[in-house]
Amino acid sequence: MNAQLKDTALDSLTFDNRFTRELPADPETANYRRQVMGACYSRVQPTPVAQPELVAYSKEVTEHLDLTGDACESEAFAQVFAGNHLLEGMDPYASCYGGHQFGNWAGQLGDGRAINLGEGVNRQGERWILQLKGAGPTPYSRTADGLAVLRSSVREFLCSEAMHHLGVPTTRALSLISTGEQVIRDMFYDGHAKPEPGAVVCRVAPSFMRFGNFQLFASRGEMDVLRQLVDYTIRTDFPHLGEPSPEVYLRWFEEVCLRTAEMMVHWTRVGFVHGVMNTDNMSILGLTIDYGPYGWLEDYDPNWTPNTTDAVGRRYRFGHQPQIAHWNLAQLANAIYPLIEEVEPLQQALDVYPETYEKGSQVMMAQKLGFDTLEPKIDDELSTELLAILQLVETDMAIFYRKLAALDVDAELPDDPSDDALMAPLMDAYYTPDLLTGEHRARIGNWIRNYRMRVRKEGIPDDVRRRQMNAVNPKYVLRNYLAQLAIDKAEQGDYSMVNELLELLRHPYDEQLDREEFAQKRPEWARHRAGCSMLSCSS
Ligand code: AMP
Numbered sequence: 248m249n250a251q252l253k254d255t256a257l258d259s260l261t262f263d264n265r266f267t268r269e270l271p272a273d274p275e276t277a278n279y280r281r282q283v284m285g286a287c288y289s290r291v292q293p294t295p296v297a298q299p300e301l302v303a304y305s306k307e308v309t310e311h312l313d314l315t316g317d318a319c320e321s322e323a324f325a326q327v328f329a330g331n332h333l334l335e336g337m338d339p340y341a342s343c344y345g346g347h348q349f350g351n352w353a354g355q356l357g358d359g360r361a362i363n364l365g366e367g368v369n370r371q372g373e374r375w376i377l378q379l380k381g382a383g384p385t386p387y388s389r390t391a392d393g394l395a396v397l398r399s400s401v402r403e404f405l406c407s408e409a410m411h412h413l414g415v416p417t418t419r420a421l422s423l424i425s426t427g428e429q430v431i432r433d434m435f436y437d438g439h440a441k442p443e444p445g446a447v448v449c450r451v452a453p454s455f456m457r458f459g460n461f462q463l464f465a466s467r468g469e470m471d472v473l474r475q476l477v478d479y480t481i482r483t484d485f486p487h488l489g490e491p492s493p494e495v496y497l498r499w500f501e502e503v504c505l506r507t508a509e510m511m512v513h514w515t516r517v518g519f520v521h522g523v524m525n526t527d528n529m530s531i532l533g534l535t536i537d538y539g540p541y542g543w544l545e546d547y548d549p550n551w552t553p554n555t556t557d558a559v560g561r562r563y564r565f566g567h568q569p570q571i572a573h574w575n576l577a578q579l580a581n582a583i584y585p586l587i588e589e590v591e592p593l594q595q596a597l598d599v600y601p602e603t604y605e606k607g608s609q610v611m612m613a614q615k616l617g618f619d620t621l622e623p624k625i626d627d628e629l630s631t632e633l634l635a636i637l638q639l640v641e642t643d644m645a646i647f648y649r650k651l652a653a654l655d656v657d658a659e660l661p662d663d664p665s666d667d668a669l670m671a672p673l674m675d676a677y678y679t680p681d682l683l684t685g686e687h688r689a690r691i692g693n694w695i696r697n698y699r700m701r702v703r704k705e706g707i708p709d710d711v712r713r714r715q716m717n718a719v720n721p722k723y724v725l726r727n728y729l730a731q732l733a734i735d736k737a738e739q740g741d742y743s744m745v746n747e748l749l750e751l752l753r754h755p756y757d758e759q760l761d762r763e764e765f766a767q768k769r770p771e772w773a774r775h776r777a778g779c780s781m782l783s784c785s786s
């Protein structure tokens with residue numbers, strides 16, 4: 248049992264643990280791996296570590312928790328958020344869930360290395376669950392150790408916060424703490440295991456519930472627990488839907504479809520590839536959750552996935568994510584069907600997903616191109632052709648859209664400008680300009696002519712269009728090689744770049760003149776380096 252800590256700096260955190268109070272618990276409290284039946288969670292203590300040291304914390308998240316900067320820099324903070332001490336009111340547990348992994352039902356998975364500390368309630372009455380990732384084994388750790396390495400923890404910490412500032416729904420990260428202990432990992436599963444520094448991230452979200460939580464009880468025929476969990480979720484996280492009933496279950500599922508569709512539109516907008524969209528990694532709140540072998544599109548390639556484990560089938564490639572989300576929602580529909588027992592209305596609710604995604608994508612593409620109103624036919628053609636020309640040769644997605652925003656469209660062009668003249672302002676986006684053939688240039692030039700025509704037809708002044716485009720097309724994303732550079736330094740005990748990237752990514756849409764280098768194309772050395780272009784699930 249971890250000793251409870253009295254610390255005035257952390258006093259502002261008060262807990263109200265509704266999940267453990269209202270849902271069925273596993274009666275077993277000893278910490279060994281097992282199948283847990285008829286329960287939503289198992290109580291479990293974090294494993295203390297040798298030497299916790301704060302690497303970084305997120306200012307915005309501390310504000311949600313009413314914590315001061317001083318509190319976060321205190322010794323007590325590092326102790327608590329590495330799992331060495333509990334605060335009064337914490338009631339740690341690991342939750343029980345299952346999931347489809349790469350399309351196959353995997354049975355019980357559960358929080359194998361996540362331990363929920365408790366539900367913090369802030370002064371505004373908002374509920375935030377605090378969850379440690381990497382704080383030691385739980386009953387759900389199966390054959391693994393329950394730990395996390397610094398490398399993957401830096402990636403999770405930075406990306407959670409980067410996504411938030413991009414306006415993408417996501418779980419958040421309060422803190423990143425190195426443990427002072429070594430963790431053995433075989434990064435490419437090829438017999439080269441080595442020790443790496445360990446770390447713990449404290450994740451924060453209104454709920455960490457996954458599709459897989461519901462699926463597990465349905466798969467086992469534990470309908471009472473399934474109903475309790477659905478009712479709990481509706482009352483806690485969807486109270487606007489009213490008291491649970493079959494009618495409300497449908498409205499709830501519809502809302503999950505809607506939120507998931509909105510999340511997918513955002514991922515497409517910013518070029519995020521999750522890497523492991525298993526149903527246990529799908530949040531019931533439509534939040535991006537579980538940052539593992541994710542990556543950011545640098546050159547626009549719908550077939551790209553950073554996850555080496557998925558290199559052959561590419562199930563979770565960038566361009567396939569929206570369809571996978573739909574498939575995952577269908578699995579959730581199957582799981583809750585016994586509570587509704589009518590196929591037709593459930594199917595109608597599921598149809599909200601493609602409808603919302605398609606409409607949302609249309610609006611999103613129009614915004615990326617700077618249009619105020621939709622001209623469905625013209626815009627569809629423009630978007631489709633744009634996504635094709637972005638793939639002619641390697642083209643950096645983020646740079647392309649920022650350069651497009653900077654085009655002068657107000658100014659009259661000389662009669663019949665050449666393709667090269669039209670393309671000149673966009674050339675920074677190309678990794679291999681030498682590979683642009685005459686045919687490519689003609690096609691791109693033509694697209695720019697059509698784009699200019701569309702903009703001029705609508706009559707949006709350049710400065711207005713630029714402002715609108717730059718508010719949805721980020722200048723700074725967590726480029727894969729940037730995260731890796733920050734990790735290389737952090738592994739040497741230098742946390743400066745983690746903190747610099749955290750700061751940079753707080754304002755992803757702004758021009759940050761002293762940080763231009765972070766907006767540049769991926770350097771050549773990063774093309775094939777592990778961690779920059781390919782990642783394994785080892786974390
Ligand atoms: P993921 O693919 O990372 O979402 O993980 C799938 C399952 O494996 C979840 O149940 C995780 O909790 C579990 N898991 C992943 N890594 C570890 C680890 N190092 N120790 C224990 N469980 C883990």
Ligand code: MG
Nearest residue numbers: 527528536537
């Ligand atoms: Mg997971």
